[in-house]
Amino acid sequence: MKPSGSTMISSSSNHTLNSTGGGCPWEVSDKARLCRFLCYGSEGDLYTAREEGHVTMESAGTLLSMLQEGRGAEVVEEIKRFTQDGRAVGLGPSFFALALCSQHSELKTRQAAFKALKEVCRDPAHLFSFIQNKKELKEGMKCGIWGRALRKAVSDWYNEQDAMNLAAAVTKCKQREGWSHQDLLRLSHTKPANEAIALICKYVTKGWKEVQLAYSDKENSEEVVKVLSYLEVVEKVKHSCDETEVVNLIEEHKLEREQLLTDHLKSKPVWRALLKDMPLQSVLRILGKMTSNNILEPGSSETQDICDRIQSETALTKAKIHPFNILLSSENYKRGQGYQGKTKWEPDRSILKAMDSAFYKSFTNVEPVGKRFLVAVDVSTSLSSIVPGTSVSTAVAAAAITMVFAKTEADTHVLAYSEGALVPCSISADMTLAQATFELVKIPGGSTDCTLPITWATENGKAVDVFIILTNNPLWTFTASPVRSLKKHRQKSGANSKLVMCGLTSIGHAIADTEDRGLVSICGFDLGALSVIRNIAQDLI
Template identity: 60%
Template sequence: MDPASLPEQLSVVNEQVLNSSGRSVTAAVSLRRFLCYGSESATYSTRECALGIESALALMQLIEGGRGCEVVEEISRSNLEGRAVRANPSLFALAVCSQHADCRTKQAALWALKELCRTPAQLFTFVQYKKELRQGSGMWGRALRRAVTDWYNSQDGMSLARSVTKCKHRAGWSHQHLLRLSHMKPANDTVAVVCKYITQGWKGVQEAYGDKETSEDVQKVFAYLEAVEKAKRCTDEQELIHLIEEQRLEKEQILTNHLKSKEVWKALLKEMPMAVLLKHLGNLTANKFLAAGSADVAAVCERIQDETALKKAKTHPFNILVASENYKRGHGKRSKLKWDPDRDIVQALDLAFSKSISTVEPTGKRFLVAVDVSSSLSSVTHGSSISTVAVAAAMCLVIAQTEPDAQIVVFSEGSVRPCAVSSDMTFMQVAAQLIQTPGDSTDCALPITWASENDKSVDVFIIFTNNQTFGRENPADTLKTYRQKIGLFSKLIVCGLIANSLSVADPEDRGMLDICGFDSQAVDVIRNFALDVI
């Protein structure tokens, strides 16, 4: 498809059409919420729900109103700017657009496919959504066949080889299915090698290219696929390590039996992404791959604390906190795996948490963060499996140290008390201030009332609580009164750390948000909400 033939709306976002100014919840606001976290409501939950037409009414309203091309542009921009904390809602919305009767909307959606589906897993998920949404017989028309073909042909041979060997199937679909149904015709020789590998296996690649003179690029793809196949059959540990280091093979491409080797893990760790490394610290310690005082432990600790690596990986302090708390626990969440936490690794994680705070970009908003201490903060947070006091302390520390105008308070029945959080305080020192003798009942309106009485100008209120109740005043009504007095469209975020549901936010007010549980995605939702992009 020629980009020049696309509708004008795709090249320039029509801000007036999808403008979400004002205080009410418009269809555009609902769409952005859906693309961000999979729900049009003012509630983010760590429990991800199944997606369906009934949960995307604003999406359908905009498409049926003749604004499908602009919806596709919004989907693309949401992903490009990193606003989507979950990938599937955007894939579902794109599938809905691609099924619509309007030719321009369908054309725009399928043209955007190769940009939005960055991994095979996302491509498979998109195709499955199309299957679930289809009406009548067949869905593999010429437009979809071309879009899937373009997805494969838009990648260079090496990138495609890496992706198809790491993720072979998902959601009931495989690369073989898609190549066959799309009538795939490779655009160049390197892609042709990978397609041959998908359809005929390594034996087919050997027969077609083994004895032929080929270009340097084809030889590289051939060598990579050969290494992947050798790794499957390899019985010599040193040969496997050589393959991993030479071709930068990853954990997904190594057989489970080989992952019992300390030396194999050592080779994998050299190129292992930060998030994967943090996830496997417990496993590596339990299986004695990381022995106390060893050079391997020292190397891992150095990587964890590397500020450049933390910034490159965009590792938020909350992610490190979760990894740290899970590692300190000494056992897996569901598995029987147990380990003795290594003191050096624990210290490295604590330092990494402190260092990673500097990588967080401030929003420039004025925050008031209020922690409810009317009940014990020793409960386990839904979605993170760490204590609620750890979540509250971490977020207080991060916001206080990154935002130029932020105040932290604790509150219980009838009282609000400022809580000093300075730049030189540690996580444990902040947590200690939040562990107090529980009071009687929760009143989430208190921090807003306190700000009003003390003439505090606040752009965003964030309340952390273990409870789902409020006192005499409804926080939503109190916020509206505060807005009128101060003259600001202040926002309210209530985080029910152990809640399965919340009903504090006014569903018709775009300046209120409920969060049920708390996880790393909730951090991004808060940022998006504060910056007025959802």
């Protein structure tokens, strides 16, 4: 319900604020637009959770402008930062941008792009994506891609790898997006830098039999012998129908499921062997499938081992698992059914308990930003709906997001608001997720005014760097413009305040259209949304 005297803000509204009272510019710069593009594939102020659309030239206007202005080296540096520092929601925009730089008319830009190839494309899947982007750009730009510079860059990518790492990489990720290692080695005319790389190149282009013929009677170096032995194991498992032998090879040589045949993955012992050293992120994704197939059975040693790994502080730290990632996996597992297909399972209590423990332990993986946060939850409508694309209710999501900041940022204030006023809310850092969720759902609903938290902070002399407003309401209502309210807070507090407006149930409409760099809208919520919040808090987008 829209309260009287309030203002509805939609994509058609446009409020421009070029500076605060302190003279700090808030106009969205070209660099900020570029960084938004690298972060989530759009230059606008709207991030839509779980939207993995194909990046196009139309969405990269500022990127193109910066290249035309001779700022290509600056663009490449930002691409490197976003890929290396984990700032991006997804890496697709970075591969597109690097491909575009590598085909620009200015020599310095092309050189910078090719020099950065290995730093940006750290595994074969990245490299294949970069090459595919170049192919698609070639079709639009009417220029070739396999010139001397690309041939050298791709050759260097292979030649500068550690031989054993490369042997594992080419056997785990053989092809992607229509490209294979055989294609890239042939088109780049790669000349191997050493004997071990030469062995891998021969294996990729000629096959295992040719390798055996070429190296069986030779005096080989220690490194070549190691690579030969590894490739022999990979070939052996590919031709083995003996379940016991496959399990032994997996356990002894740390083989992964990408190196096995489809028939191998029908075996329970094979899956149990794979689970022992499978990356924790991958384990969390397939818990439902493993329970459904009775690979993880109640009370079994395998289930106990998985539970120990899930809640191991060492394992969680090594995998850099974020608490919101644990929550998404836990709620999905609790659901007992996959999003696609007919896979169903009875959630195992011990696994659920382990994931609950992991949720709290993983907070140590969240690096504090060190800013003053105010997290405000709109309880004017029921928080019982589901965040699109997840199994998480909006109440649990709001409580979890609040906890992430309350537990990891030293200066975090939590508010709830309803019926046109702020309401008491006692969420604290020492609460459990269930307790925090209960605090939110017990508050009665009413009308919405999303500027209330900003007004409260301004009137109470509370300087805030980042306002995070969470609502279940897909439409925002305000008694005043959020940009005007934010500007007033900046002027009175002296803080470079920013506003993140998150519609938890929104599925993609613009909540606010503004040229104020300090305001970003989020539709839905996922792990990427937390990256967006972190980036805006640190003035990166």
